[in-house]
Amino acid sequence: MPELLVVKNLKKYFPVRKKLLKAVDNVSFSIEQGETLGLVGESGSGKSTLGRCVLRLIEPDSGEIIFDGVDLRKLKGEELRQRRRFMQIIFQDPLASLNPMMTIGQNIEDPLVIHNIGTKEERRRAVEELLEIVGLGRDLIDAFPHEFSGGQQQRVGIARALALNPKFIVADEPVSSLDVSIQAQIVSLLYELKIRFKISYLFISHDLAVVRYLSDKVAVMYLGAIVEYAPKEELYENPLHPYTRALLASVPKMPKDGERQKRFLALKGEVPSPIDLPPGCRFQSRCEYVMDVCRKQEPAFREVSPGHFVACHLV
Amino acid sequence: MAELLRVNNLKTYFDRYDGVVKAVDGISYKLDYGETLAIVGESGSGKTVSVLSLLRLIKRNGRVVDGEAIFEGKDLLKLSKEEIRQIRGKDISIVFQDPMTSLNPIMRVGMQIMEPILWHRVMSDKEARDRAVELLRLVGIPEYKTRVWDYPFQFSGGMRQRVMIAIALACNPKLVIADEPTTALDVTVRAQILNLLSDMKEEFKTSVILITHDITLAMNFADTIMVMYAGKIAEYSPVERFIRNPLHPYSQGLISSTLDIKAKEGSLRPIPGNPPSLVSPPSGCRFHPRCVYAQDICREQEPEYKEVEDGHYVACHLVKGGKFNA
Numbered sequence: 001m002p003e004l005l006v007v008k009n010l011k012k013y014f015p016v017r018k019k020l021l022k023a024v025d026n027v028s029f030s031i032e033q034g035e036t037l038g039l040v041g042e043s044g045s046g047k048s049t050l051g052r053c054v055l056r057l058i059e060p061d062s063g064e065i066i067f068d069g070v071d072l073r074k075l076k077g078e079e080l081r082q083r084r085r086f087m088q089i090i091f092q093d094p095l096a097s098l099n100p101m102m103t104i105g106q107n108i109e110d111p112l113v114i115h116n117i118g119t120k121e122e123r124r125r126a127v128e129e130l131l132e133i134v135g136l137g138r139d140l141i142d143a144f145p146h147e148f149s150g151g152q153q154q155r156v157g158i159a160r161a162l163a164l165n166p167k168f169i170v171a172d173e174p175v176s177s178l179d180v181s182i183q184a185q186i187v188s189l190l191y192e193l194k195i196r197f198k199i200s201y202l203f204i205s206h207d208l209a210v211v212r213y214l215s216d217k218v219a220v221m222y223l224g225a226i227v228e229y230a231p232k233e234e235l236y237e238n239p240l241h242p243y244t245r246a247l248l249a250s251v252p253k254m255p256k257d258g259e260r261q262k263r264f265l266a267l268k269g270e271v272p273s274p275i276d277l278p279p280g281c282r283f284q285s286r287c288e289y290v291m292d293v294c295r296k297q298e299p300a301f302r303e304v305s306p307g308h309f310v311a312c313h314l315v
Numbered sequence: 316m317a318e319l320l321r322v323n324n325l326k327t328y329f330d331r332y333d334g335v336v337k338a339v340d341g342i343s344y345k346l347d348y349g350e351t352l353a354i355v356g357e358s359g360s361g362k363t364v365s366v367l368s369l370l371r372l373i374k375r376n377g378r379v380v381d382g383e384a385i386f387e388g389k390d391l392l393k394l395s396k397e398e399i400r401q402i403r404g405k406d407i408s409i410v411f412q413d414p415m416t417s418l419n420p421i422m423r424v425g426m427q428i429m430e431p432i433l434w435h436r437v438m439s440d441k442e443a444r445d446r447a448v449e450l451l452r453l454v455g456i457p458e459y460k461t462r463v464w465d466y467p468f469q470f471s472g473g474m475r476q477r478v479m480i481a482i483a484l485a486c487n488p489k490l491v492i493a494d495e496p497t498t499a500l501d502v503t504v505r506a507q508i509l510n511l512l513s514d515m516k517e518e519f520k521t522s523v524i525l526i527t528h529d530i531t532l533a534m535n536f537a538d539t540i541m542v543m544y545a546g547k548i549a550e551y552s553p554v555e556r557f558i559r560n561p562l563h564p565y566s567q568g569l570i571s572s573t574l575d576i577k578a579k580e581g582s583l584r585p586i587p588g589n590p591p592s593l594v595s596p597p598s599g600c601r602f603h604p605r606c607v608y609a610q611d612i613c614r615e616q617e618p619e620y621k622e623v624e625d626g627h628y629v630a631c632h633l634v635k636g637g638k639f640n641a
Contacts, residue, residue: 042501149589179357180528184572184585191581206502209574213583236576250506252535254575255558261535262513264506270471271501 004167004200005031005054010063012046012053021275023049024060025224028301031217033167034198038215038232040208040247042271046224047204051170054202055087056080067168085115088161092173094153098145104131104156105141111163130159135189151182158189162197170202175210183210190214208251212236217307220244223274223282226301230308240310242287243267281313289314319489319522320346320369325382327361327368334594338364338377340546343620346539348489351516351523353533353554355569356543359590362526365543366492368392370407371399387489404431408483412495414475418467424478425451425463431485450481453518454511473504477511484515491515494526509536530569534558542566545591545601548620552627562629562639564606600632608633608641 012024023046031037041047052058054065056072065072067083075083088111091097098107108127112118118126128138134155145153154174161169171190175183187210193199194214205211211218212232219229220243228241239245249265269286278284281294293313301311327339339361346352354362367373369384369391384391386407391399408431411417419427428447432438438446451459454477467475476496483491493512497505509532516523527533533540533554540557542550542565550563561567568586588605591597597604603613612632620630624637633641 042503151589179590180530180569181357181572181586182589184574184583185587187574188583188585191583207574208502209576209578212576213574213578213580247502248576250503251576252509252529252531253577254531254570254573255534260554260558263510266506266510267503270473270504 002033003030004033004035004068005202006064006066007054008064008066010050010053010065011061012049012058013061016275019275022224022277023274024053027063027221027224027226029219029226029229031168031200031202034194034200035216036194036201036203036214038211038218039202039204039221040206040211040218041221042206044223044271044274045221046274047221048172050221051089051172051202051204055084055089055170057089085111085164086167087170088164088166088168089170089172090154090157090161090174092177094150094157094177095145097157098153098160100145103142103144104136104148107145107156108159108163111160115164117164126163127159130162133162133193134159135185149182150178151185154178154182154186155189158186158193162193165197166199168200168202170204172204173206176205176207187213208247220247223271223277225282225311226309227283227312228308228310229301230310234305234308238308240304240308240315241283241312242289242314243283246286281311283312317348318345319348319350319387321385322365322369323383323385325365325368325384326380327364327373327377328380329374329377331376331594336593337546337596338593339368340596341381342543342546342548343382344541344548344551346490346522346524349516349520349522350539351525351537352539352541353525353527353537354541354543355527355530355533357528357590359545359593360543361546362543363494366409366494366524366526370403370409370492371396401435404488405435405437405486406488407490407492408486408488410476410479410483410491410493410496412498414472414479414499415467417479418475420467423464423466424470427478428463428481428485431482435486437486446485447481450484451478453484453515454478454481455507473500473507476500476508480508480511480515484519484521487519488521490522490524492524492526495528496525497532498528512536530566530573531575542569545596546593547601547630548628549602549631550627550629552629556624556627560627560637562623562627562634562637563602563631564608564633564639564641565602567639568605600630 008028010024010027014021039047053060105127108130109123112123131138136155175186203214215232217231218235219226222243228244246267267286272285280296281299284290284294299311299313303309323343324341326341329336356362368379379392425447428450429443432443448463451463456462497508537554540554544565549565571584572586586605599615600613600618603609618630618632622628
């Protein structure tokens with residue numbers, strides 16, 4: 001499959017009290033057409049900043065974002081706007097991301113209006129079709145966002161993202177604020193859309209189970225950098241980075257055949273401050289295998305088997 | 316095991332502009348000494364209200380309208396304000412979801428641990444100080460001897476939750492209620508706090524009521540599981556039995572809509588629809604509009620909450636003789 005998105009050496013630093021917070025620190029990855037890249041990490045790992053930088057909703061400091069063969073960072077104004085038609089985003093909090101003064105129909109229609117697509121009639125038909133696609137009835141077109149439940153609001157957010165037939169969607173924790181049964185509905189919907197419309201997602205989540213379900217490849221982020229990147233099955237079955245291993249081990253598993261787990265393998269400590277990181281590996285303060293070299297030299301992010309990249313001195 | 320708590324037909328309603336919200340509508344269960352009960356359900360199912368009712372912490376627009384809660388022979392719902400105060404924080408304590416909003420931001424953490432000890436006059440000032448330091452050590456705060464006089468803002472999220480647990484344990488309670496204690500935490504920190512709760516249970520032999528929306532966690536962690544839906548108990552069972560044989564269609568739905576880390580692509584079977592309004596709940600079984608097995612009787616008649624096997628209770632018309640027949 002051809003590559004739809006190639007991100008190279010992307011950086012975004014924020015100045016914080018005369019120091020630097022390296023939110024995204026030299027990140028590179030690519031996504032093929034119709035492929036989903038899952039981006040996993042804890043709070044503060046920089047995954048949302050990365051997602052927004054890719055769309056230039058946050059302006060990166062340096063690096064390349066090649067979408068469909070064109071470097072987005074070289075585009076301005078109208079040219080960028082035209083490109084962005086094909087790149088959309090779904091946010092975590094569906095209510096906050098919808099305009100409360102507009103009806104559901106107007107919210108979904110808005111991108112079509114902005115890009116001046118179709119006549120009023122055509123747009124109305126498109127909106128009705130989108131409502132059906134995301135599993136809401138067309139009779140809900142004149143309702144307002146506050147009348148909807150969280151799950152329904154998120155369906156509206158998805159319909160709006162689909163309105164312009166995008167090739168690529170950044171989904172930033174789209175199910176984390178939803179209840180279990182509703183979460184399952186939305187994950188199923190995203191899965192269905194991926195198959196049906198061959199959409200590529202950058203799927204950002206802290207939930208390893210959801211990421212496994214939806215992704216083709218997975219990148220694990222820690223303090224601004226990708227520490228491991230591999231095809232899904234490879235990453236979950238053969239995790240190499242100590243952080244990835246710890247993440248996977250800390251999730252309770254559904255007990256089948258009465259095998260229950262009362263203790264979980266836990267990393268020591270918590271994610272340290274991302275400001276002024278010490279030299280060497282960024283995971284050194286929590287790694288149980290830490291060696292001298294880890295404190296001195298930053299490990300290279302290299303390919304250890306086909307398609308499997310990891311940044312660790314021990315691998 | 317001897318019984319610590321028995322709740323009978325508890326009903327807690329709230330007044331709202333559009334009617335009465337029946338948040339908890341007739342639930343009965345028991346808890347033994349040393350037992351861990353997990354209450355599982357989605358937002359609005361009544362899990363938090365059901366335990367806040369026991370401690371009489373329901374806000375002014377709500378009220379317990381019926382039921383009893385016998386805790387060591389006393390009905391918590393009939394105690395005077397002063398009597399219930401003697402129990403809160405001493406015999407029964409709570410760990411809340413968000414440690415930042417439940418800690419006092421302008422009080423040193425050590426003082427906050429000492430507060431219930433001194434209020435209940437369990438020990439002297441000097442002993443309480445030592446106890447605060449000791450508790451911080453137990454819950455795994457590094458450099459606990461100096462950190463005990465820090466303020467909450469100097470602690471990270473996971474450490475604040477450890478402080479909350481220390482406060483809850485301060486007076487050696489018989490029952491600790493943990494209301495979504497790990498939901499606000501990151502994955503790796505969540506595992507640490509769960510391990511800590513496990514250790515504390517072993518060490519102090521406390522009974523625990525764990526409130527969670529995470530059925531996987533409940534099935535791993537608890538001795539007994541109680542699944543709530545729309546203010547009622549759908550199913551109550553020893554966990555071992557529940558793992559082998561979950562009977563209520565809602566319990567089954569929760570399990571099949573929970574993504575397990577080993578789940579295969581396309582295997583997700585979500586429950587359709589949304590949880591109902593508690594002002595005008597559906598007729599008959601409250602789950603019937605979302606139940607794929609619903610029959611006429613489910614729309615017409617409320618199912619009886621009954622024991623189907625030893626210690627295993629279910630409210631479903633389709634469960635007969637300990638089996639689910641659809």
